[in-house]
Amino acid sequence: MLAPLGLGAASPALTETYLLTRDGEKLPLRTWSPEHPKAVIVALHGMSDYSNAYAPAGAWWAKHGIATLAYDQRGFGQSEHPGLWAGGEVLRRDLADAVDAARLKYPDLPVIALGESMGGAVVLTALASADPPKVDGAILVAPAVWSRGDMPLSYRATLWFAAHSVPWFHVSAKGLKIWPSDNITMLRELARDPLFQHETRADAVYGLVNLMDEARHAPKYLGATPPILFLYGKNDQVIPKEPTEAVVKALGARAEVHRYEHGYHMLLRDLDAQIVWQDVIDWIAKRDARTAAVAPAAAR
Numbered sequence: 617m618l619a620p621l622g623l624g625a626a627s628p629a630l631t632e633t634y635l636l637t638r639d640g641e642k643l644p645l646r647t648w649s650p651e652h653p654k655a656v657i658v659a660l661h662g663m664s665d666y667s668n669a670y671a672p673a674g675a676w677w678a679k680h681g682i683a684t685l686a687y688d689q690r691g692f693g694q695s696e697h698p699g700l701w702a703g704g705e706v707l708r709r710d711l712a713d714a715v716d717a718a719r720l721k722y723p724d725l726p727v728i729a730l731g732e733s734m735g736g737a738v739v740l741t742a743l744a745s746a747d748p749p750k751v752d753g754a755i756l757v758a759p760a761v762w763s764r765g766d767m768p769l770s771y772r773a774t775l776w777f778a779a780h781s782v783p784w785f786h787v788s789a790k791g792l793k794i795w796p797s798d799n800i801t802m803l804r805e806l807a808r809d810p811l812f813q814h815e816t817r818a819d820a821v822y823g824l825v826n827l828m829d830e831a832r833h834a835p836k837y838l839g840a841t842p843p844i845l846f847l848y849g850k851n852d853q854v855i856p857k858e859p860t861e862a863v864v865k866a867l868g869a870r871a872e873v874h875r876y877e878h879g880y881h882m883l884l885r886d887l888d889a890q891i892v893w894q895d896v897i898d899w900i901a902k903r904d905a906r907t908a909a910v911a912p913a914a915a916r
Contacts, residue, residue, distance in 0.1 A: 628713035630721050635687045637713045644694040648674030649683035655726045655900050658714045658751075659686040660735025663760070663824055664813040666693025669732065673884045676893050682900065683725075685718055689735070691820070693811050701823035704830060708742040708749075715749040726752035726907070728900060732884060733760045733854070734824060737831035740863075743841055744834035753903050755845045755896060756871075758852055758881050759863070763832035764825060766859045794853045797882035799889075832859055835866035843906075844871040845899045847892060849879020872899065 626640045634642040646667045657677065661669040667686035674684035688695045690702035690710060711729065718727045729751045731739035736759025742749050797803055806812045844867065848860055864873050874895055876883060883892045 628717040628720075630685065630714075630717045635685075635710075635714050635717060637710055641690065641696070641710075643690065643710065644688040646670070646674070646686050647683065648678040650678050650681055652681075653678075653683035653722065653725060654681045655683070655728060655904065656718050656722045657682060657684045657728045657730050657755075657896075658711070658718050659684055660689060660711065660729070660731040660738050661686065661692065662733030662735055664692070664816060665733075666811050668693075668809075668811070669885070672889065673893050673896075676890070677897065680897050682897065683722070685714065687714060689738075692813065699813060699817055699820065701817070701820040703823060704738070704741060704827040707738045707827075708745060711738055711742050712747070712749045715751055719750065726900075726904065728753040728755060730755040730757065730896075731759065732757040733881065734827065736760060737827045740834045741827065741830045743844075744830075744837040748839075748841075751842055752907075753843045753845070753900070754841070755899070756847065757883055757892075758848045758855055759831060759846075759860075760824070760828045760855055761832045761859045761863045762825075762855050763829045763859060765829075766832070766856065795851075795880060796854055797880045797886050798851075798878070799882070799885055799887050802882075802885050832863060835863060835868075835870075838867075838870065841870050843899075843903050845896070846871040846873045847876070847879075847883055847895070848874075849876045849881065849883050849886070851879060852881045854881040 626636055626638055628638055629636045630645065634645045636642055644667065659670045659674070661667060666688045670684055670686040674686065677684050689707055691698060691700045715727055715729060729739045729749060731737070736756040739754050740756055740759055743754060846864060846867065864871065876888070876892065878888055879892070880886050883889065
């Protein structure tokens with residue numbers, strides 16, 4: 617249970633092994649960092665996944681001067697109560713805590729929020745909230761924006777019935793002919809990974825759809841935003857093209873968009889992932905260059 621904010625709440629902090637949130641939760645943390653980083657990425661994983669999703673990209677970015685901090689979101693990986701849905705508001709609050717803690721640890725560096733799939737929905741809806749996280753940029757990797765309005769009626773009815781009648785019932789993607797990546801070796805490793813959730817409670821799926829609903833319509837609630845990088849693969853079989861393109865259109869000039877001809881949903885772990893990793897590095901460098909150019913002018 618979440619502790620009330622204010623009296624008794626902790627100050628967000630990063631340790632070697634966990635993110636301490638303001639309500640005292642300890643979320644397992646993985647860090648990949650060079651000795652002298654030039655920017656920091658706070659990375660949020662997708663549904664069923666956990667922080668190890670960023671191991672390949674984080675190690676590569678560290679070699680190029682970027683620190684990556686990835687934590688197991690509540691209900692995932694090695695966090696408390698795995699499998700239970702914490703709620704979009706709580707996930708957004710944890711992101712804000714992670715960003716605040718990163719700023720304390722790296723006070724002079726730009727902090728970028730990066731979210732993949734469900735994590736992308738958390739980042740996007742956080743930016744559209746009344747109290748957005750204090751980030752210098754946001755990267756949305758195949759964000760989960762498949763809303764109820766984009767789903768067939770049969771999907772919506774079945775989901776509602778399951779979530780409200782048998783919320784503990786577990787569902788899986790077994791039998792669905794959906795390929796989240798072309799990296800078969802990686803997918804086989806995930807199939808054997810005990811921390812990756814191979815089945816999901818019906819009420820957790822319902823919670824995810826609530827979050828995706830919010831993400832689908834988040835652009836209309838955005839105020840002034842930091843620069844946004846939006847990445848998705850044309851072979852994405854998890855989040856349909858139509859809602860993705862609708863969100864891209866709604867973001868307009870706020871976002872720089874990269875569409876990958878051979879990319880799948882797990883862009884950061886596809887066979888061509890290094891192309892995406894490099895695009896992230898290049899975008900951060902451009903963002904830093906623009907900031908450096910604007911700063912002297914603002915001082916005049």
